[in-house]
Amino acid sequence: MMRLAVVQFRPALHAVHENLEFMVRTASDTDAHMIVFPELATSGYFFLSRDEVRVVAEPLTGPSITALRDVAERMDRVIVVGFPELDGDVVYNSAAIIVPGQEPRAYRKTHLFYKERHCFAEGNSGFFVVNIPRLDCNLGTMICYDWRFPEAARTLALRGADLIVCPSNLVTNVSHISMPSRALENKVYLAVANRTGTETRGDEELLFNGASAIYGFNGQRMAEADDHSDAVLITDIDPAATRKKSFNSINDIFADRRPEFYA
Amino acid sequence: MMRLAVVQFRPALHAVHENLEFMVRTASDTDAHMIVFPELATSGYFFLSRDEVRVVAEPLTGPSITALRDVAERMDRVIVVGFPELDGDVVYNSAAIIVPGQEPRAYRKTHLFYKERHCFAEGNSGFFVVNIPRLDCNLGTMICYDWRFPEAARTLALRGADLIVCPSNLVTNVSHISMPSRALENKVYLAVANRTGTETRGDEELLFNGASAIYGFNGQRMAEADDHSDAVLITDIDPAATRKKSFNSINDIFADRRPEFYA
Numbered sequence: 001m002m003r004l005a006v007v008q009f010r011p012a013l014h015a016v017h018e019n020l021e022f023m024v025r026t027a028s029d030t031d032a033h034m035i036v037f038p039e040l041a042t043s044g045y046f047f048l049s050r051d052e053v054r055v056v057a058e059p060l061t062g063p064s065i066t067a068l069r070d071v072a073e074r075m076d077r078v079i080v081v082g083f084p085e086l087d088g089d090v091v092y093n094s095a096a097i098i099v100p101g102q103e104p105r106a107y108r109k110t111h112l113f114y115k116e117r118h119c120f121a122e123g124n125s126g127f128f129v130v131n132i133p134r135l136d137c138n139l140g141t142m143i144c145y146d147w148r149f150p151e152a153a154r155t156l157a158l159r160g161a162d163l164i165v166c167p168s169n170l171v172t173n174v175s176h177i178s179m180p181s182r183a184l185e186n187k188v189y190l191a192v193a194n195r196t197g198t199e200t201r202g203d204e205e206l207l208f209n210g211a212s213a214i215y216g217f218n219g220q221r222m223a224e225a226d227d228h229s230d231a232v233l234i235t236d237i238d239p240a241a242t243r244k245k246s247f248n249s250i251n252d253i254f255a256d257r258r259p260e261f262y263a
Numbered sequence: 264m265m266r267l268a269v270v271q272f273r274p275a276l277h278a279v280h281e282n283l284e285f286m287v288r289t290a291s292d293t294d295a296h297m298i299v300f301p302e303l304a305t306s307g308y309f310f311l312s313r314d315e316v317r318v319v320a321e322p323l324t325g326p327s328i329t330a331l332r333d334v335a336e337r338m339d340r341v342i343v344v345g346f347p348e349l350d351g352d353v354v355y356n357s358a359a360i361i362v363p364g365q366e367p368r369a370y371r372k373t374h375l376f377y378k379e380r381h382c383f384a385e386g387n388s389g390f391f392v393v394n395i396p397r398l399d400c401n402l403g404t405m406i407c408y409d410w411r412f413p414e415a416a417r418t419l420a421l422r423g424a425d426l427i428v429c430p431s432n433l434v435t436n437v438s439h440i441s442m443p444s445r446a447l448e449n450k451v452y453l454a455v456a457n458r459t460g461t462e463t464r465g466d467e468e469l470l471f472n473g474a475s476a477i478y479g480f481n482g483q484r485m486a487e488a489d490d491h492s493d494a495v496l497i498t499d500i501d502p503a504a505t506r507k508k509s510f511n512s513i514n515d516i517f518a519d520r521r522p523e524f525y526a
Binding site: 261 | 374375377380385389390408411412413414415418421422437443444445482511513516519521522524525526
């Protein structure tokens, strides 16, 4: 069993110091084994160009992730947080997976949404699973619009994920239709950390609609936030319980797959 | 635009003549361009052995499908119906796709559920799409437990399906979590023709829970039956409307796929 926390808040655009201060405090104060923050939580979301986002981008070894890593080590907590990741000249829409005693890793968003294409490079990390022995948990990460592609969660589950976390900046509600299915069809836990608030650039306003949630491996909603408030959702989960993929004496949702017939 | 009908009823085990009579009458009386019946609708469901199911199995050219083909030709209606298909010595859990003016085809269930494995051979037809020029519709078929595998509907959609029909004999309610997502994630219509009633063999009773439904390509439920009554659901759909997979000036749910990162 482990205690999982999802943090919903309203990152301010460009305000890395302020956003980070909130997250360091929240990560320190939240009594959980793992804490998941939204997509691009250090920087805000609605950038318009590569030049603009480069100003707030940092490498995985930069001050923002280092500050969160310090909290993670001090409090013995896993932290997953979205941030604009600088790698040489290139910026990715990434999530840092910070595990005490391990080197942090970055998942780089595979499927870019809308004007992210003007700001970020397409992710090249692929979908990977981080084993966390102390929690007996295999952690997979995807980001926001990755939800739209059943292949994303499927790939993580086939690679052994018990729990998929999904830092998000969702601007529509349609993901609510698919998120429970992602959990059910793979028999994994799914934690969606979404943000709230609005960001306006020129004529265009984006409304981020909260409703962060933790889904159990049968697709049931175990915890859910409203669409506009700051919130910390906390749920106890049992990662090992996801590993038996059979559900009767004959069927097993992974063993029953027939990839030779899949496009 | 085309008019789609889904028929929910209670096939009687072994009673091919009676089941067929009901379907011939219903297919004749239902004013729709396409009529979808449940899985194994000619024969009932809960067989225990290959020998038992072989008694009611027929080839695609056998009397049952021929009788329905006669109705299809006479009334100019497409009919999809589940039946135990005999091919040489082997029996498949199949769905006949009967299109006026075309040779019927059989989709053979890819993922077998529970004791079907004692009765049927694993399907070898793969997932295919039938073009119906007169309806401007590309029709894909999957059967019941195939819903559990996102790869099934995905494969049909990538092969051009506008509409996926899913003859079913569902015995749990969990599919209700995933069916809307199958429609949404692929931007296709989805028609689930489930049966009602119970079948008991020895100590084991199967309860088939109806709730047949037609889903629009945004995952919305356009029509739904209750869990126990005979019903004919009829909905007008626009197959061509599913073909534009973009949803803003930048994103397209098929063009955005990155198969090189999928397991």
